[in-house]
Amino acid sequence: MTQHRQQPDSDLLARTTCPYCGVGCGVKAQLVEGRMVDVEGDDQHPANFGRLCVKGSALAETLGDRGRLLQPLVDGRAVDWQVALSETASRIQAIRDEKGNAAIAGYLSGQLLTEDYYVANKLFKGFLGTPHLDTNSRLCMASAVAAYKRSFGADAVPCNYEDLEEAELVVLVGSNLAWNHPVLFQRLRVAKARNPLMRVVVIDPRVTDSCELADLYLGIRPGSDARLFNGLLAWMADKGRLDSLYLQRHTNGFEEALAAAREGESSIEAVAADCDVDTERLETFYYWFASQLHVVTLYSQGVNQSTSGTDKCHTIINCHLAGGKIGLPGAGPFSITGQPNAMGGREVGGLANQLAAHMDYDSPGALERVTRFWSTPSLTPDLPEAPGYKAVELFEAIERGEIQALWIMATNPLVSLPDANRVRTAIERCPLVIVSECMLDTDLVELADIVLPASGWSEKDGTVTNSERRISRQRGMLPPPGEARHDWWIISQVATHLGYSEAFSYAHPAEIFTEHARLSGFENDTQHQRRLFDISALAELDQDGYDALEPIQWPVSVDSPRGTARLFEDGRFATADGRARLWPITPRQPHQTLSSEYPLRLNSGRIRDQWHTMTRTSRAARLMNHRSEPFVEVHEADARHYHLTDRQLARITAATGEMRVRVRISPAQRRGEIFVPIHWTDRLSSAARSGSLFQGVTDPLSGQPESKHGAVAIEPLAMAWEASLIVDEALDIQLGSAVHEASIYWTRIPLEHGVCWQLAGDPFVEQRDWREWLTRMLPVAVGPVAEDISAARLRAAGIENGYLRWWLMVGPIGELPGLGWISQRLEEAAHAQPLTDDQRRRVLAACDDGSANQGPVVCSCHQVGRTAIVEAIRQGDDSVEALGARLACGTQCGSCIPELKSVLEEEKSHANAITADTARAVAVG
Structure with missing residues (x-):
């Protein structure tokens, strides 16, 4: 093998x-x-x-082998690959024989490479004959895809990154580019500095770090995007700002779209009132958009993740088509992708409503065409005739018992899907759950019947396609650890055990890629209605050519062998008549409605230094420093109303579940709205899965869930005690569930050479004997202790043979010192360096004599804390550049620059307030 x-x-x-x-x-x-x-x-x-x-x-x-899955598991037992493959194939086949092809399902991920995706789609749809294969890209891109296909005739992003630099106006809608796509934000920053005439507009309910570049900010009411852009279309028509010639030559449906935009009261005042923005600011945006030809509207999950996400995307596209702002340098509706290979997965057919190579079930002749292409001398595919279940529907079908076998690859639906508790129950009930995964300690692995260890980044070898249609190589540089294998190999071997070896006899990912490229060009001509996705010019690559493949944007065909930077430059689209379609849209409110029981609107999203469920990013300790715990951002007025204080613990409840998080009072929030991050799992915190708070409601066209418009309540989580327990890696493994059981709130924060547990619990500090608790929990004797019983404060440490093994502080969380000193001592212990006498004396203080706590980390690249930044500002460093020269913050990736500017503004306001107070005191005196 x-x-x-x-x-x-x-x-x-x-x-x-x-x-x-x-x-x-x-x-x-x-x-x-x-x-x-x-x-x-x-x-x-x-x-x-x-x-x-x-x-x-x-x-x-x-990187590293620690925590990796190193061997296949069947029913919790470690087995060799022959047993794992045989069991996987035989159990799938048994369910097919009893329940039929449609009882089998797969759930994929934008973390897979295109070659992995292609083989999975071919096996499930082509040879297992089930339509029920979907992907977590459904959760982030499906609405944008549906709108592109309905408007342009293809899932085709028309723009490229250079358009951001050539635009006269860049509009960010529902996209915190500064945190979620920081390199593009830095490109935009440089472009704006080079072109002082460029304007940036940010449209978002939250004041995000992206507003740092904004010439205009519109803090709209959540869910009002379609109303805003419908208003823009009507305003352009009323002010004579349409490109009538472009509309006449290249589009259909304008009159119907305009009529829908004018339904009801379409005045600028009415639109401003519905969107809850200032009328003058709204009209300024409309004027800027209508007056410039080179406009890029960059939109992301704030638009897509809605029960009317496709409609919102259409209203954006309608405005670009109506103004002829597409197919030009610096112009177009640009949906920015969330995952590294969401687009590659769609290219091969990874969504349930696709077949392969941008052919759908309703594409003329597609079923028969793909069947002929995948046929071998002795095997004929058994393709399903209709689309399968989209992501949320898929897990509902599992809950009903309709789907009996589920294979999940490179994703964790227990965290990312809405109504996450219900999803967990569905998976627990599924008779056969197969999981392909890199990491051992995830929420999902414990529910799997069969676990197949997969390779990860630096080991995987294949291609990905980014947001601008650019195909790039992800090269394997290191061998997978243990018995881990590449996903394409695992899938192909299961296919072989099912009897399909002739169709899956791949020896190298280059063979898969070239087959995919051939399919993209197969009968792709004017006779068969040409498909826009075409990379057939790469179909003859040999292995050396594949290994050397340089980044290139599709289409890559005979007509464009060097790729295509920008689409629709000739005004011809991928529709049957070559014309784009404007769609009439009636704005709809979010499905999840507020009530007296759940009065707050919940928003969710990524944070700057983390990615998805943190299986990778939490392994880099410095990435945990910026936001180390799950949190909720709350407006100051709401905090007062709900009796919340900054850094306090709170409980958020919804009809579907709850979260326990730390409060961050933030002026970035609108009143009546709160924000939570999506990253924390049950392996990292006690109750912090944001998916548990959202209902499983979806866009009827795209199937994308509404993960931006939850309805929730919030209340203080009253705790009598809080503690920080820092342990080395060996002790962390031994703690297990004991820490969970001892705390109502816990969060596990990985450090460089250990783990910090943030803990909180019920009123028992007076009764708790911390020495007894530590002795029972940790097999290392209690060493130095400092205790103030009356103030419920305690510090203690465990030292064994001269090495620091654990450190504990019980008391108000605001008193927690920086963790760097303790982490450094654990690192020294890992390298057999015992504590010095001075370090023993300072161990409870957790700092060297005279050193100061650096405060929360702002710059993750150089680990610069807020305290150091404030001190530098007060010493006269009054710009980002000056801070960078002194502290190096903001000089590497630039992601922290908006936060540095925010600290500068706060300190300036603080200094002005002090000056004003002094002046008043002098006047009174």
């Missing part, structure tokens, strides 16, 4: 692609003696030209 396994050269500089967001940055990885020691941005890659965000910069820190 063989597979393609890349063996590393002892020393090399390899070029690959980042595995995080859809920007698709090129990465140069330095290997020394077969170990990756550093990564940096690839200055030759056209997506980033050498820039790299802090997550990408920390990639080398996320």
Whole structure:
């Protein structure tokens, strides 16, 4: 049994692609003696030209065998691959024989490479004959895809990243570009500095870090996007700002779209009132949009994740078509992708409503065409005739018992899907759950009947497609650890055990890629209504050509062998008549309605230094410093109303579940609205899965769930005690569920050489004997102790043979010192360096004599804390540049620059307030 396994050269500089967001940055990885020691941005890659965000910069820190799945598991037992493959195939076949093909389902991920995706789609739809194969890309991109297909005739992003730099106006809608796509934000920053006439508009209910570049901010009411852009279309028509010639030559449906936009009261005042924005500011945006030809509207999950997400996307596209702002440099409706290979997955047919190569079930002749292409001399595919269940529907079908076998690859629906508690119940009831995963300790692995260890970034070898249709190589540089294998190999081997070896006899990912490329060009001509997705010019690549493949944007065909930077430049679209379609849209409110029981609107999203469910990013300790605990952002007035204080613990409840999080009072929030991050899992915190708070309601066209418009309540989580327990890695493994059971709230924060547990519990501090608790919990004797019983404060440490093993502080969380000193002592212990006498004396203080707590980390690249930044400002560093010169903050990836500017503004306001108070005191005196 063989597979393609890349063996590393002892020393090399390899070029690959980042595995995080859809920007698709090129990465140069330095290997020394077969170990990756550093990564940096690839200055030759056209997506980033050498820039790299802090997550990408920390990639080398996320590697290693610790915590990896190293062997297949069947019913909880470690087995060899032969047993695992045989069991997987035989159990799938048994369910097919008893319940039929449609009882089998797969759930994929934008973290898979295109080659993995292609083989999975071919097996499930082509040879298992089930339509029920969907992907977590449904959760972020489906509404944008549905709108593109309905308007342009294809799932085709018309723009590229250079358009952001060539635009006269860039509009960010529901996109916190500064945190979620930071390299693009830095490109936009540079472009704006070079062109003082460029304007940036941010449209978002929250004041995000992206507002740092904004010339105009519209803090709209959540869910009012379609009303705003319908208003823009009507305003353009009323003011004579339409491109009538473009509409006449290249579009259909304008009159109907305009009539819908004018339904009801369409005055600027009425639209402003419905969107809850200032009339003058709204009209300024309308004027800017209508007056410029080179406009890019960049939109993301704030638009897509809605029960009317497709409609919202259509209203944006309608305005671009009506103004002829498409197919030009610096112009177009640009949906920015969330995951590194969401687009690659759609290219091969990874969504339940697709077949393959951008052919759908309703595409003329597609079923028969794909059947002929996938046929072998002795095997004929058994393709389903109709689309399968989309993501949320899929798990509802599992709950009903309709689907009996589920294979999940590279994603964790227990965290990412809405109504997450119900999803967990559904998976628990499923007779056969197969999980392909890199990491051992995830919420999902414990529910799986069969676990198949997969390779990860730096090991995987294949391609990804970014948000601008650019295909890049993700190169395997290191061998997978233990018995981990590549996903395409695992799928192909299961197919072989099912009897389909002739169709899945791949020896290298290059063979899969070229087959995919051939399918994209198969009968793709004017006779068969040409499909826009076409990479057939790459179909003849040999393995050396594939290994050397440079980044290229599709279409890559005979007509455009070097790729295509921008689509629709000739005004011809991928529809039957070659014309784009404007769609009439009637705005709809969010499905999840507020009530007296659940009066607050809930928003969710990513945070700057984390990615998805943190299985990778939590392995880099410095990425945990910016936001180390799950939190909720609350407006100051709401905090007062609900009796919340900053840094207090709170409980958020919804009809579907609850979260326990730490409060952050923030002026960024609108009143009546709160924000939570999506990243924390049951492995990292006691109750912090944001998916548990959202109902499983979806857009009727795209199937994308409404994960931005929850209805919730909030209340203080009254705790009598809080504690920080820091342990080395060996003790952390022993703690297990004991810490969970002892606390109502807990969060596990990985450090460089240990773990910090944030704990809180019910009123028993007076009764608790902490010495007894520590003795029972930790097999290391209690060492020095400092205790103030009357104030419920305690500090203690465990020292064994001169090495620090654990450290505890019980008391108000605001008193927690920086963790760097303790973490450094744990690192020294890991390298057999015992505590010095001075360090023993200072161990309870957790700092060297005279040193100060640096405060919360602002700059993750250089680990610069807020306290140091404030001190530098008060010493006269009054600009981002001056702070960078003194502290290095903001000089690497730039992601912290908006926060640095915010601190500068706060300190300026603070200084002005002090000056004013002094002046008043003098006047009174």
